[in-house]
Amino acid sequence: MQLKELSERTGVSPASIKFYLREGLLPAGRSVHSTRAEYSEHHVSRLELIQSLRRVVGLNIAQIGSLLRMADGGTPRLDLLAAVQRTVLGLDDVSTEHGDLRTPAGDAVVRFRNWPDVPSDARNSLNAHLALMESLGVPVTDDLLNAYSQAVDTIAAANISATTAPDDVNQLIMTAAVGMHLHGQLVLKLLALAHTSHAIRRYETHA
Template identity: 90%
Template sequence: MQLKELSERTGVSPASIKFYLREGLLPAGQSVHATRAEYSEHHVSRLALIQALRRVVGLQIAQIGSLLRMADGGAPRLELLAAVQRTVLGLDDVSAAHGDLRTPAGDAVVRFRNWPDVPSDARNALNAQLVLMESLGVPVTAELLDAYSQAVDAIAAVNISATTAPEDVNQLIMTAAVGMHLHSQLVLKLLALAQASHAIRRYEQDA
């Protein structure tokens, strides 16, 4: 298909497609003429991914470009998924500020759930949160961490089975990035509803 048809199929303007081509987010089409190229289903899939990362997840062009260069460079799936999580959830800022950070409470969580005892941006982010809460005098007991980690472990098991299923790298990033963003928001909204419901029950009984 030519540029016009690619634009019509994806709903992305020709100007935007040309911009993505210049920025390296979209691979060049197969040249058939000095001023004409043919585009494939891969281009359709890649444009859908770019639009989702921008509009749904809210990533910047530079962030999208970094993820796509990893994907096109053949990065291992685990490394790619870690980069997606780091970017979508903003974990890179924490690691940049604190480096590899360990806390007794964070180590305890890993033991409670028998999670791999390895450094990661997610673990650094948890430990930074624990340090912050301790500095503010907000208690984080072993019982609380056990209960919280048990709940999120069950959620993560469901998430990751869907996230790692696609073989196509565009679909893999799409599922992981959009899934992490939307499921994280869903968990927060469910938690808010649960907190509100418990408060209503408690104060209705008091009244």
Template identity: 65%
Template sequence: MQLNELSQRSGVSTASIKYYLREGLLPAGEAIHATRAEYSATHLERLELIQALRQIVGLNIGQIRGLVKMADDGAPRLDLLAAVQRVVLNLQNFTTAGGGEAAEATAAVVRLRGWPDLPSDARNALAAHLELMASLKIPVSATVMETYSKAMDDVAGLDIAATTAPESTDTLILTAAVGMHMHSQLLLKLLALAQASHAIRRYEHGA
């Protein structure tokens, strides 16, 4: 298909498509003339990915470029998923002092759940958050960590299972990014509903 048809089928304006081509988000079409190129189903798939990452997940052009470059360069799926998680959940800015109670609590929950004992942005983010809570004098008991981590382990198993099926790396990124973004919001809303329900039970009669 040519540019106009690609625009019609994707719902993306020709100006936006040309912008994505210039920015390296969309691979060039196959040249058939000095001023014309042919585009394929892979371009439609990539445009769907770009639009979802921009409009649903809220990523910027630089973040999207980084993810699609990894896909185009043939990055392993584990690395792709880690990169998606990093940008979608904003894990890249977490640092810890290293060691201490927060690091030990993080290591303890890793051992408890039998998770791979390997460094990751997610692990750094948890340790940093525990450090922050400790600095604010907000206790996190072993019971809380056990209960929360059990629930999250069950949820994560479902989430990752949904990202292992797609053969296309664009579909993998799309499924993972939108899933992480929307399911994390779903978890927060379910938690809010559960908290409200427990509060109603406890206080609805003025107790």
């Protein structure tokens, strides 16, 4: 298909498509003339991904470009998913002079759920948050960590089965990024409703 049809198929303006081509977010089409190129279904898939990352997830061009360069460069799937998670969830890039940040509470969570005892941005981010809570006088008990981690483990198991399914890298990033964003928001909304419901039950009975 030519640029005009690609624009019509995706709803992305020709000017935006040309911008994405210049920025390297969209691969060049197959040249058929000095002033004309043909585009494929891969270009359609890539444009849909870019639009979703911008409009649904709220990523900027630099963030999208970083993820797409990793995808196009053959980054292993596990590393790509980790980068998507770090970008979409805004995980803190915590670094220390002594390597990865560890806390007793964070180590306890790993033991409770029998999760792999390996460093990651997610684990560092959790440990940084646990350390912050401790410093503010809001300690987290083992019972609370056990209950919370059990709940999110069930959620994560359901999510990851979907995010690792697509073979196409554009669909992999789309499913992972949009899924993490929307499912994360869903969990927060459900938690808010649960808090409200428990508060109503507790305080209406005492009214």
